[in-house]
Amino acid sequence: MRTAIVSTYPPRACGIGAFAADVRAALLGIDGVDRVDKVVILNEPSRPQRPGVVATISQTARGDYVRAARILGRLDVDVVLLQHEYGIFGGVDGDYVLSLVEELSQPLVVTLHTVLSEPTAHQAQVLEALCTQAERVIVMTDTARRLLLAAETCPAEKIRVVPHGAPTVLAQRSAEKATERDGRARFVLSTFGLISEGKGLETVIQALPAVIERHPEVLYVIAGQTHPDIARREGERYRVTLEQAVVDLGLEDHVEFDDRFLSVGDIADLLAATDVFVTPYRGREQISSGALTFGLAAGCGVISTPYLYAEDLLASGAGQLVPFADPPALAEAICRYIDEPETLAAARTEARAIGGRLAWPSVAAATAEVLREAVRLAPRKGRPVVRLAPRLVTMRTxxxxxxxxxxxxxxxxxxxxxxxxxxxxxxxxxxxxxxxxxxxxxxxxxxxxxxxxxxxxxxxxxxxxxxxxxxxxxxxxxxxxxxxxxxxxxxxxxxxxxxxxxxxxxxxxxxxxxxxxxxxxxxxxxxxxxxxxxxxxxxxxxxxxxxxxxxxxxxxxxxxxxxxxxxxxxxxxxxxxxxxxxxxxxxxxxxxxxxxxxxxxxxxxxxxxxxxxxxxxxxxxxxxxxxxxxxxxxxxx
Missing domain, CATH: 1.50.10.10 (Glycosyltransferase)
Incomplete structure (x- = not known):
């Protein structure tokens, strides 16, 4: 089976791109998957592309979407796997992606990284049109499936739940470093990922004085660069406010910044040294998080705000949920793990159990089965009818x-x-x-x-x-x-x-x-x-x-x-x-x-x-x- 994945990809700093690269690598390890081509969505067309790229799409160029579909039509591709998030595609609510999927001659599987509980009318239209073109739609949790059904944008028979995967190296590195972690003087909290205001990192910083008053050994590591799109618009404004808050609160010895875009190896090293992983995100609507998935796969105890993905994954006891933007509640949760090592140990055990189910080999096998299902349902079609643009621009004279x-x-x-x-x-x-x-x-x-x-x-x-x-x-x-x-x-x-x-x-x-x-x-x-x-x-x-x-x-x-x-x-x-x-x-x-x-x-x-x-x-x-x-x-x- 020859597959093509449509997504952002490294070297573009993007969480979905990192996910797509991991999916591709894992699928190539599955029996019966012969090749996985890449169709790369670019926001900087000058970037050099890596091997395996059969087409590129400039995010804001609508014609590129049609061209990419036609290139795939000339290749011996059996099925197309598209990673969907409104913001990575051009147009209103990313509706340029419809120009691609309507032109495809292969069966389509879509992985949804965002499912909103209250989408706008146009967001719902885009998602419904995308799901109509797809043979199968992958979501990562049962909650996402319920939201999709409630919005009536996709029929139940098309939906498949396949969890977010995680590299096996995370658990391996954590096990290797367990002795070092237990013997050191510092208690390490960490957060990693592309930095933006929606991550709510200031909540952790504001919680730290109350924690350090009781546990001066605590160190909080913030790893990751500012999201490139935000950096282009605003520069490093948010990071500077975080750094200034650290200085104002006298936390220079308790907060470290690592402003790199981390490789999987870097993430594995960070999480192996982490006692508690924190995701203090502000938005409840988030239905997937690579960072939280990785934290659990590494066996970290977790403290998180109750966004949808965190509620799903932490329900069995792998972590604590605290209210949004509530530094005192977060401080209490941190101190509880330090004061009650047996509670933290139980959370870590449950995290490792969840992480075992999220390892990429098993997730890739489930993904490959969905792809095969799509191929069986809708074998490669003939040349599609070319569709006109959905809207005509009003003529200006x-x-x-x-x-x-x-x-x-x-x-x-x-x-x-x-x-x-x-x-x-x-x-x-x-x-x-x-x-x-x-x-x-x-x-x-x-x-x-x-x-x-x-x-x-x-x-x-x-x-x-x-x-x-x-x-x-x-x-x-x-x-x-x-x-x-x-x-x-x-x-x-x-x-x-x-x-x-x-x-x-x-x-x-x-x-x-x-x-x-x-x-x-x-x-x-x-x-x-x-x-x-x-x-x-x-x-x-x-x-x-x-x-x-x-x-x-x-x-x-x-x-x-x-x-x-x-x-x-x-x-x-x-x-x-x-x-x-x-x-x-x-x-x-x-x-x-x-x-x-x-x-x-x-x-x-x-x-x-x-x-x-x-x-x-x-x-x-x-x-x-x-x-x-x-x-x-x-x-x-």
Missing amino acids: DHLLTLVDDVGIVQHANGVIPNRETGYCVDDVARLAVVAVELARRKDETAWTSIAYRALAFLQDATVAGSGMRNFMGYDRRWLDEPHVGDHVGRSIAALGEILSTAWVPAVVGPTRRLLDTIVGTLGTETSLRTAAYAVLGLARVDHDRLQPDALLQLERATIQLADAYESHATDDWHWFEDALSYDNACLPHALIGGGVALGRKDLTETGLEALRWLGDESGLAEGTLRLTGHLGRGRA
């Missing part, structure tokens, strides 16, 4: 309106400021005419109707019967070139044909058709391919009974010109109209398809489709990696 004046649309801008020195051109005004007509039709706004009239007037002024069209006008409203036939003429025909096909304002139909006939009359028999293509795209949109005989002849002539160009240049490995790809390539097959349909020539339509498919392949669409043609073009190999 404020910058467009800034560029539009009483003449047309200014060609260029310096940032958001129109650059009037660049004046106007027919190409841009033709495009403006189409956009303005469509917005006027959809929004029924008189402002856009007025802009559309202005654009049509500009095109009319640029046209010189029998000669072509001028293209460039200065900001002083003087034409800068002589009438000629070029792409701007073809684009004008395309725009006018588009406008006539909408039956927008009846009063405009007559003048627009007359202008179209005049411009078509300037084409002659020799035009560039793209001028011909733009003309075909416009003329093919108009009902034949609205076109003059000359326009119908130009439609046929230009379409045949495209077909002849294809016939002259296409070979077995180069299905194209020219010897090179250059600009606006897609207009050529588009026009041949449209012209073939308008003329009832199925052979021309098929040729256009053949060219379009080839262009898509050349552009990397089948591979999921877009390869654009630059301004210098791209010739035959």
